[in-house]
Amino acid sequence: MRRGTPNIGAVARAAGVSVGTVSNALNNPERLAPETLERVHSAIAELGYIRSSAGRTLIQNASEDLGLIVPDLINRLFVEVARGAQLTAGVTGKRVVMANSGYNAHDLANGIEQHDAQDDLLGYFAEARAGGVIVCSMREPSAGIDRIRNHVRPIVLVNYDVPGADWCTVLMDNEQVGRAAVDHIADLGIRHAYFLSIDDIVQPVGERRRGAREAAARRGVRLTEVLTPGLMQNAGAAIIGELIDALRAAKARGERVALLFLSDELAIGAMPTLRAASDLRIPDDVAIVGMDGDHRPSGNDWMSMTSITLPGYAMGAEAVRLLEAEAQPDHAHERVVVPVEISPGATTIG
Amino acid sequence: MRRGTPNIGAVARAAGVSVGTVSNALNNPERLAPETLERVHSAIAELGYIRSSAGRTLIQNASEDLGLIVPDLINRLFVEVARGAQLTAGVTGKRVVMANSGYNAHDLANGIEQHDAQDDLLGYFAEARAGGVIVCSMREPSAGIDRIRNHVRPIVLVNYDVPGADWCTVLMDNEQVGRAAVDHIADLGIRHAYFLSIDDIVQPVGERRRGAREAAARRGVRLTEVLTPGLMQNAGAAIIGELIDALRAAKARGERVALLFLSDELAIGAMPTLRAASDLRIPDDVAIVGMDGDHRPSGNDWMSMTSITLPGYAMGAEAVRLLEAEAQPDHAHERVVVPVEISPGATTIG
DNA sequence: CTGAAAGCGCTTACAG
DNA sequence: CTGAAAGCGCTTACAG
Incomplete structure (x- = not known):
């Protein structure tokens, strides 16, 4: 199969040297007389030779890649x-x-x-x-x-x-993800946050939750944990439906709340629904935080959402x-x- | 280097067969007696054998990948x-x-x-x-x-x-990219569009420009071509500075205009500057189109920008x-x- | 159905 | 500085 391609032997023949010398030209050029090296390289160029990495990998039983x-x-x-x-x-x-x-x-x-x-x-x-x-x-x-x-x-x-x-x-540091979200909204003076997430079925979820709890306790923030029906945008939209009365009640009490979403996707899905409820303003009544900023950091982003930049x-x-x-x-x-x-x-x- | 790993010979020895038979167990199992196949597979499992793809690539002088x-x-x-x-x-x-x-x-x-x-x-x-x-x-x-x-x-x-x-x-279809942008704003009744782009240094730029020109001529849209100092967000922000007076004049005349940006990045960079000029509203006074939607299509995207979805x-x-x-x-x-x-x-x- | 043997394209001591 | 030879781990006719 595909025998047309020249091999090291063909190069050796064309250059009038042994295959070992061709190999050295490629791998240990300093061992060759400049004139020989030159001859080998001409032959390589002329034949369009490209070495097969398989030979080397076979011998070393290892590749560099x-x-x-x-x-x-x-x-x-x-x-x-x-x-x-x-x-x-x-x-x-x-x-x-x-x-x-x-x-x-x-x-x-x-x-x-x-x-x-x-x-x-x-x-x-x-x-x-x-x-x-x-x-x-x-x-x-x-x-x-x-x-x-x-x-x-x-x-x-x-x-x-x-x-x-x-x-x-x-x-x-997934605990830090949760902590950073809570610390941020606590710094803004918010005393009540919702942690919106799926169940702890994968490691990072539980860790972020733990971090959020820890920071909430430390900062005196009330943390309400709510289960979302998934991590995608539709789950974010759905969860707003469940929360909307509570959010309005908070606003009526003059209380600003934060929604901390496990993923940016959830947050992105939630926001149009939230904005459709035109009595609730982002960020004045409801502050939104995502936790896996998948947009590039950029100071003047029109679409700017508060999120955690993952390293x-x-x-x-x-x-x-x-x-x-x-x-x-x-x-x-x-x-x-x-x-x-x-x-x-x-x-x-x- | 790394001689510890078992090779096909080790498997053959452990199974009491020849290396050819081991090879067949892997590549043509149907040729082997079930009992032999079983013996080979036990040996493979026992030794933790994983074949090296180099041998095969060497022989075929070709890989499947x-x-x-x-x-x-x-x-x-x-x-x-x-x-x-x-x-x-x-x-x-x-x-x-x-x-x-x-x-x-x-x-x-x-x-x-x-x-x-x-x-x-x-x-x-x-x-x-x-x-x-x-x-x-x-x-x-x-x-x-x-x-x-x-x-x-x-x-x-x-x-x-x-x-x-x-x-x-x-x-x-890069010409279609330009055409689609112009057709879209023409459908909205806009009669004047700016085409904001770097020079035609790479193929797609010239093609999008050509498509935009073609559609503009066909739809009776006036197309003003403006050179941007790059493709990134800062270039988008900079260009608004140059256009702001013209945009205000258009608004004063009761004329809605469109800004067609070669890249979404440009558009994203432009929008905060535009919004800072609070007399100009998006999309009512100025409609914005990007041309390489690098966000996933999603009907209810909070960050939704009009753009071309690339295939x-x-x-x-x-x-x-x-x-x-x-x-x-x-x-x-x-x-x-x-x-x-x-x-x-x-x-x-x- | 299985084994013995040749050979894939390369590298690597080794001898000279 | 160069060449001849062995050998890497595998596959593939071929013989039996």
């Missing part, structure tokens, strides 16, 4: 992780190749069931003998990771905390740093928690 | 292309691996010069003997593509049109279709132009 598994690129967090990882890896001349675990052909067929390709992709990078893999995960990944442990060099898990894990982990770039950079640290003989696995920042916008400070 | 090169994932268009490509490839069991050409370690160092990794990544996929490469490009890519032509099977170029190219091309998903799906079509013996290269749609929002229809 780093793998990055992301659940979903719609989520800006992972885009930023990818950016941080790629730029950081580039500093030491390494390449990062990415693949998505969160969506695949199964979706196309039925539009419902979401088959998770994470383990499949771990297997893929193991077969490729990747020099390291960064796994961004929304779920317990241990089974898939353990299976490939001996076939890739370091593995760094991003965004999921497995207690006692045998690998490095990079997390954002994706730093997380990606950190992950690569840990991958490289793992080469050190005295390496001990680290668990790095990256801080977050609130980004105040028009939905709280007007 | 498809490569996808994107300039930038901050741009939602390419995220959607990736999604479309991955889902479509998944239907036939193929994998898509991605890499970014638009940013790299160079950026880190100086924050200014943007070294383009496109040719480098084309070389990478050539060395990997990719089964096909989808190149999303913002610039003339011919040199890089020609260099690897013999080392990857099909190549599909997305988002850049090279006349007479020796490969398939997938484009969006990234369809482009990615189309690219994979073309990659696969190339396997047909009678294949002729295609140039596919995918249509776009306007997505009306609060900045024009309120």
Whole structure:
């Protein structure tokens, strides 16, 4: 199959040298006489030779390339992780190749069931003998990771905390996310906040909730926890219907309240419904905070919503740093928690 | 380096069969006696064997994996292309691996010069003997593509049109982008529009401009073309300063005008400045249209801006279709132009 | 149905 | 400084 492409032997013949010399021209040019090197390069150019990485990978039983598994690129967090990882890896001349675990052909067929390709992709990078893999995960990944442990060099898990894990982990400070939201509205003098969220089915939810509770207790803010029917915009719209009477009653009492949404999506879904109730003004009567700002930070954003800026770039950079640290003989696995920042916008400070 | 991992020979020994039989267990299980197959699989499980893809790639001088090169994932268009490509490839069991050409370690160092990794990544996929490469490009890519032509099977170029190219091309209809923007504001009865854009330094700019001109002539809309100092938000803010007097004069004449921005970024940058001039209301006095809606379409978006929804998903799906079509013996290269749609929002229809 | 053997394109000591 | 040779982990006719 595709035998037309020249191989190292063809180059050697064209240059009148041995294949070992061609290999050295590519990998250890300083060992060759300048004249020989020149001859080899001419032959390469003339034939349009491009070496196959398979030969090298076979011999080393390892490649230099780093793998990055992301659940979903719609989520800006992972885009930023990818950016941080790629730029950081580039500093030491390494390449990062990415693949998505969160969506695949199964979706196309039925539009419902979401088959998770994470383990499949771990297997893929193991077969490729990747020099390291960064796994961004929304779920317990241990089974898939353990299976490939001996076939890739370091593995760094991003965004999921497995207690006692045998690998490095990079997390954002999700408790701080909840704390920052509550602290922000407390700073504005608001004494009553709703925490609007799904149940604690994934780690970050429980952590953000815990952080919000902690800050609420500390700041003397009353925190009312409300369960939303999902995380998407329609759930945000739906929940306003349930809250509207309470919000009006608060306004009647002259009390400003805050709605703290677990996701920006929820907040975005809630706001049109809220604005349609034209007696309630954002941010004067109701302040709105999202918790995973998936818009770029930008001071003068027309669409500005108060949200927490998630440290994706730093997380990606950190992950690569840990991958490289793992080469050190005295390496001990680290668990790095990256801080977050609130980004105040028009939905709280007007 | 890393000799600990078991190879096919170790599995053969453990199962008491030959390496050829192990290979068949993996690739042609139907050829084996069920009992033998079972024995091999036990050995594989016991040893934690994962085959190296390098051996296979070496022999075939080709891999099944498809490569996808994107300039930038901050741009939602390419995220959607990736999604479309991955889902479509998944239907036939193929994998898509991605890499970014638009940013790299160079950026880190100086924050200014943007070294383009496109040719480098084309070389990478050539060395990997990719089964096909989808190149999303913002610039003339011919040199890089020609260099690897013999080392990857099909190549599909997305988002850049090279006349007479020796490969398939997938484009969006950029003239239609301009036309749709003008048609939309003409439908609203607006007779004067500003086309705010950088110079025609890349293909899509000129095409959108041409489309806008064509529609303006057809619809009897006066089109004033204004040069912006860039494509980012600050350029949008700056340009309003220059236009503000003209906009006020139009309002004084009772004339509603439209601002058609080449990018959503420009529009987003412009709007706060415009709103600060509190005598001018959006959309009543000034209607705003962006041209590369990088937000997901969503009927009730609080942040809703009128923009053109770019068909990234369809482009990615189309690219994979073309990659696969190339396997047909009678294949002729295609140039596919995918249509776009306007997505009306609060900045024009309120 | 299974095994022995050749060979894919490369790298790496080693000898000279 | 260069070449000859072994070998990486796999697949693939082929023989039996």
